[in-house]
């Protein structure tokens with residue numbers, strides 16, 4: 097395997113700062129509710145670039161491409177399948193452009209396909225694998241440092257995803273689950289199952305991203321840390337969305353509070369930290385200050 | 391009789407698809423009241439599944455297999471329900487709006503409406519506004535029922551209402567909406583005729599809208 101910047105930085109032992117949310121931040125910058133954030137890669141690339149830059153400036157060591165929902169399956173539902181290559185290529189270019197000057201790394205984001213895999217759903221495992229392979233191929237080819245299979249909830253889909261990514265590239269892979277039923281995923285997957293399955297499959301890190309509350313995410317972190325020596329990726333959401341009287345959304349956890357809590361994430365053994373939904377550049381700055389101040 | 395219904399209830403909760411078909415056949419053969427099978431067996435069973443899901447005891451797989459068992463029981467039960475001919479209560483077209491693939495709740499609402507005597511035309515999930523319009527033209531339903539589970543797709547209920555308006559169909563149908571992020575206030579805001587929080591309330595609402 098070629099030398100990997102990501103693995104080197106990880107091996108150096110210092111915790112790394114990830115980025116914050118994509119969708120919720122683009123919404124505060126005018127993305128209409130109802131429009132997937134991935135669409136702005138093509139329709140409003142300046143805004144996507146600006147958000148990447150804000151995270152870099154706030155202290156990210158690694159930012160994620162805006163490709164969470166840019167699988168062929170997702171784009172196909174929106175009638176955009178023919179722009180699959182274009183949007184993934186452009187998304188990597190935007191992230192790279194923001195990362196360049198600061199020596200920041202870029203992770204290729206791969207979200208769930210949004211359809212359930214057999215036997216519960218109708219998507220064949222082999223097809224799921226092929227979809228992940230196709231997107232991972234584009235992200236790798238266009239220059240990401242690591243692939244991040246994130247917000248997963250189903251062991252079968254996540255395993256197919258990893259096989260697909262491995263088929264497409266030798267780059268390191270992170271696999272991260274969303275424990276949005278407290279300390280279980282919506283399919284009932286437990287932290288221990290994630291650790292058991294993916295540590296055997298040689299991922300670079302296992303992760304936790306998005307869930308119900310920072311506190312519940314933290315509980316999962318503690319469970320995971322107790323079970324493995326692998327690096328742990330940790331991106332909790334800034335609490336849950338609440339509605340302003342004018343209908344706009346805000347998140348319950350403030351930047352200060354998030355920074356405060358980041359201390360305990362490091363103490364609990366997280367190696368890569370950032371935030372998911374609701375995590376603005378100010379939240380990220382607070383997290384980065386704690387991490388860099390260590 | 392009580393025991394038969396309890397067995398059907400348990401089959402729903404356990405997602406026992408084979409068992410439930412046999413239990414429903416037996417219950418019907420023994421003369422158990424079909425609407426008791428529906429209400430105290432299937433609907434109550436699904437309510438229990440919902441409760442266990444909320445409590446974190448059940449997860450999506452359990453929910454799905456329970457819904458599957460309920461569906462096959464309904465297929466056997468439907469011809470026996472006292473609600474007269476299918477469609478006697480009215481006709482409903484139902485679908486999950488564009489961009490949204492969540493169909494578990496929508497399917498339950500559809501099943502319960504059928505159980506209550508409505509003829510249900512199910513358009514599936516990820517249904518664009520134009521398809522709701524075309525189906526309304528084709529089937530001339532009493533009610534158009536839309537489901538959405540994502541805050542990002544709720545807005546497509548609004549555009550569907552607008553499309554029906556545009557097509558000159560708005561005053562020919564009642565529109566009802568539901569799904570976890572949807573509220574009563576949202577229903578009035580987008581000009582729908584009603585909102586229901588769960589499947590039994592959806593039946594009550596459909597009845598009141600068509601009364």
Ligand code: B1M
Pocket residue numbers: 207208209210211212247276282450453489490491492493494495496498499535536537538539540541542566567568569570571585586587588589590592
């Ligand atoms: C017309 O009149 C009416 C009247 C009443 C009506 C009605 C219509 N429709 C419903 N009702 C009412 O009656 C029903 C029965 O009582 C009720 O229906 P419900 O649908 O509410 O209840 C069902 C019986 C049970 N509930 C459900 O079936 C939903 C359960 C949860 C776990 C869920 C599931 C199962 C799934 N998901 Co998704 N999923 C979640 C859900 C989290 C949760 N805990 O609820 C939710 C809804 N999902 C979410 C997300 C984000 C997503 N999901 C996605 C995918 C999926 C699966 C495919 C894996 C699967 C759906 C399978 C399927 N075939 O339906 C993706 C989107 C795909 C898409 N484009 O739609 C994806 C974007 C994930 C991803 N990153 O890819 C979240 C939505 C956040 C938000 N507010 O916008 C979510 C709340 C999970 C979370 N905590 O983040 C009532 O609402």
